[in-house]
Amino acid sequence: MSRMARCEVFDPEEVAIAHVYTRVCRRCFLLGDDPVSGKNFDHRKVWIEEYLQQFAAYFGIDLVGFAILSNHFHLILRSRPDVVATWTDEEVARRWLMLCPHRRQADGSPMTPTQPEIQSIAGCPIKREVIRKRLSSFSWWMRLLCQRVAMRANREDEQTGRFIQDRYHDAFSGRSLVAGLCCLRRPESNSGGDGRNPRGQ
Template identity: 70%
Template sequence: MARLARAEVFDPNEVTIAHVMARTVRRCFLFGNDPVSGKNFDHRKVWIEQHLQHFAACFGIDLICFSILSNHYHLILKSRPDVVASWDDTEVARRWLMLCPHRKDSNGNPLPPSECELNAIRNCPEKLADTRSRLSNISWWMRLLNQRIAQRANHEDEETGRFFQDRYRAVRLIDESALLACAAYVDLNPIRAAMAETIEQSDHTSAQRRVETCTEQPATTHNDGLRHDDSFLAPVEIDESNGETSPVASQSGTRCSDKGFLWFPLEQYLELLDWTARQIAEGKHGKTPEHLAPILQRLGLESSVWCELVEDFGKLFKTVAGNPCAVDEHRSCKTHRRFRLSRRVRELIPSD
């Protein structure tokens, strides 16, 4: 059966969490060591992460997780139209002009917009409304990201044509169980691909950035132009003191909001990642820490089920992800059709 149109799955006016993935053409290693050409393109991973940090500071979208491998990358994004609604017209215009600047400095960085450039957006109601919508639209994030990486890589290689295999893939994450399993799937991708043995060695992942923050090293900008901390990522733990319904817009200027996405702290999330990596990685043996058991129990998942969900997340979920009961309660945005889940998902997570 044909996959539902993306407009049926994602409503741009709703806060939505999505797992998105883009792969290079013909699965060539255009972000790493390419065995065909013998060239190394690891520096392009830095390009992507530079854009992620810039986009997180400008878009009305929370960057929850990311991992960049040799021929594809994964992101978990949370659209925040509620945060964008709290921005005044000048802020909306300024953020868009920092994403699509009219002027750049000698290094190619966007220059602060002039009053004339700001007025071109904020004094036109139609353009302003469209710009406000774009700032919380995941499709615009992916469009600009893939376009800029493709253009820069093609220019470097003196090539033309497609750089990415197809339009990015997107799966909507409906509940916390799906979000946690997908976050682990994304953060553990380098370990599953045998590119790293531990989380702290997993370069160009959100997990590594969070580990670097846990070491309490001062946030600095390295020679690669990247901030090696997690200030641009969404916080892990939901701070109930801020209110569950509050947008919690960030004042730091490095991310959209300060609202977390899980109900337990960063340290427990990293411990869960480490335990999961030991279960998946061949030749590794580990014992589940006793304090992690309540997390899996609250999810209603056995350890073996959890490991299969994380290991095969990309194969199990195609359009939406979540507990079958939660998925069955949702309908597509326009035709109100039911979402389909594979038989294996329903076997792993039986409905009550």
């Protein structure tokens, strides 16, 4: 039986809470010690935490909690399309350009978008509204997060190809949310916690 499309599971125009999780492949590690190579990968947990902080600052999604384990991670997310709807066109463009910048600093951090860059989105109604929807999309949050972790880990491992499983898992039932919250208390995570957005929503 084929899986339902995520747009069929919940209405992207409504506030939703989800427990999402994904797993690495190829015997890769997100943290801890690899008993075969003897390498320690705890620094990768720091990468993920930094990305989560950045995403919580610019997406219209609240990071309620998270847990990072040796080969997978769990997130509890709350989408806020109602908040995104209040943002000006320029704010939508600015936030997206901080997530997907045209230019970066030497350390890889995004450079502040210029006015022409902002207007390239804000001044195009079709493009602007597509991006507005992306800013409260669980799928786009996970797409960018998994992509960045995978690219960085592959560079470090001098590997190519898949690092994280194709499709992340999500669940919207109360039972799954309780299970996800329980994951935050696992000792191995050493990082689960409150991740409220800086905008105070």
